[in-house]
Amino acid sequence: MQFTRRNLIVSGAAAAISQPTILQARETFRLGLTPVFLDNDAGVIDRLRAALSSALGASIELEQRRTYEEVTGLLLEGSVDAAWLCGYPYLQHRQTLSLLAVPVWNGQPLYQSYLIASTGDQASRLEDLRGGTHAFSDPDSNSGYLVTASDLARVGHRPEEFFGRTIFTYGHRNVVRAVADGLVRSGSVDGYVWEVLTTEEPELTQRTRVISKSEWIGFPPFCARSNKMNDPRIRQMQTALLGLSKSQEGQAVLSMLQLDEMTDADPSIFDGIALRMRDLAALR
């Protein structure tokens, strides 16, 4: 009976909705997400949930919060089983967190941080943006804060005094909007998000210009608490993530996200972030 029911669950998201609540509560996997990603596309999120749910054989509840801090907090306190974080909070809590999988983009589990300004802006490097208004995505984002903050720290500046005004938009897409609309002069944005937007919403990115790109850094990973890594549900999730590209549904979602697959990359890909964290801390 239970087996039949599980098969039903596996067969699709539509069936999952009809499952009895008690069973769901026991088996539901809670995955934390931050709106830093493509938060505007509810379709992508639904498809991701459906694909993972299929692969996992259990229903998945996606927990979205506004900030990395909140999602990281949920993960640390155990309110969610795993979360799609950023390399920066992963390293901030390296003692507690472990990598489940890292997305592969354009053949490698790496991405860059972009410094952008509006198309008409004459700035050609970070120094040219002094005194202007600047949008960060999240104080715990690598590409949306740490890269620019550490670049400034390396030349002895703090963002608050280097820029005339800094704001946080809590979303990479929002950074692009803030710059494109002229709300701020420049912004720090996830290079992957900006590139995806050039195909998804070209009218938005066309109004912005990339001033500089950072070195290649480890792509925002899926993490879980280290002490739960041997939990079968976590293992199953890791297997589901790593095997996502093998199912048709998974392929579709990855294609929507413009990702190739998920891989179990070495934590050393985040060394660049660690270096920047150290430089930033040195200034403080």
Place this chain on the structure above:
Amino acid sequence: MISALRKIPLSVRVPLSAAVLMVLVGVIASQQVLATLSRVQDARIRELAQLHVQALSVALGPHVLRDDIWEVYDTLVRSAGGAEGGRTDFTAVTNENGRVLAATDPERAPLDSQIGDQVIGAQSPEKLTITGDAVHILLLAPLVYQGREVGQIVTELDVSDLVFERTRAAMLLLLGNAVATGVLALIGYLAMRRMLSPIARLSRRMRETAQAPEPIPESELPGGDTELTRLVRTYNTMVRAIEEKSETEHRLAERERFVSLGRLSSSLAHEINNPLGGLLNATDTIREYADRPEVVRQSSDLLKRGLEHLRDVARATLDHNRLDRSSVPMSQDDLDDVQLLIGPEIKRQQQQLEWDVAPGLTELSRFSSAPVRQVALNLLLNGSAAAKQGGRIRFGVSQTGKELRLVFEDNGPGLTDESKNRLLSSGPVVPGGGVGLRLVRDLVAELDGHIGVKRHDGITEITVRLPLPQTEEDGVC
């Protein structure tokens, strides 16, 4: 302007005034409707503005309080894209110090700039009003959150649809009222015109019969016993009075003619009577000395001359009073007749008459003889009467290229005012004036002539200038 208006006939002016009044009423009514529409629109836009401000205050309050620029901006952009957003062209939110936190158009109100200049001319939601043709109005409202003013909301509202609605209403009203008042004005004009038609008729009749006023027939009297009926009746009474007066004057003039005729006949009787004694003596002589042929011949010659003189006098008198002489052309003989006719009176009064008729009066024949003879005789009789016993009178006739000039002089005491009135004006005739002077005036007037009176060196000079009548040859150019 007013004098120009006064030149317009009453029958047009009154209906026109009615039409203008109708148009004025239309304009005032339109104004009232537009004012009401304006009030309704203002109330609508105020309610909308207050709702807008309330909704934004609720949505933005916490973000403004936390200085969360992005959320303020995002909320503004989202609300601008909403159903109500169609009316808001621009919205900016400031903190309590007037520093811009976010605006739907960051270029217009950049982050951290002072809102200052942007809110010049802004209105509060409670007093919001659409003014003139401006399609945008600026709204400034406090952003109140949890009972505390945490910032300001500046919104530019697009009221182009309301302005368009107002303009369209104004146009429709204008058109509708123009048609309605046009029709009413036309009806008013026609009604007034109809009411005033008796006056127009009266005025036309007076104009057409200016020479000889005629009463308006009973059949054409306006119905009822209105002011107009009474006016027309009064007019008719006046016309009859004028007719009677004119008739009286005519009779008076006729009588004058007979008076002058009477005086003339009296002197003629003398003229006939005087030689009669001589003639009777001559017949006695012929009878007594029938056998003496030289005496008979002498007496019969005397008799013949006396009878010829009587014949001439009789003929001149007949000519003077013959009715059909009016069409007979004037000639030198007529002047001789006048001299013959006045002669006895001159002789009776033992006066001197200077007869100064210029030779070769070629244009005399252009005049009819009767009126000129009458004028000359009347004025000579008048002059003779004025000069008294043993006085002097002069009669001169001359012609220029344009006119015949008759001059009468006497050494009498001059014309009295009554006489001048008779001779020179058409005023009422009062008793005591000179003999036949009004007749002279009327005859000269008929001939388009002119009478002048001068008094110098104890001499009264009356000059009558008669323009030469146009002959048929003259009339052809």
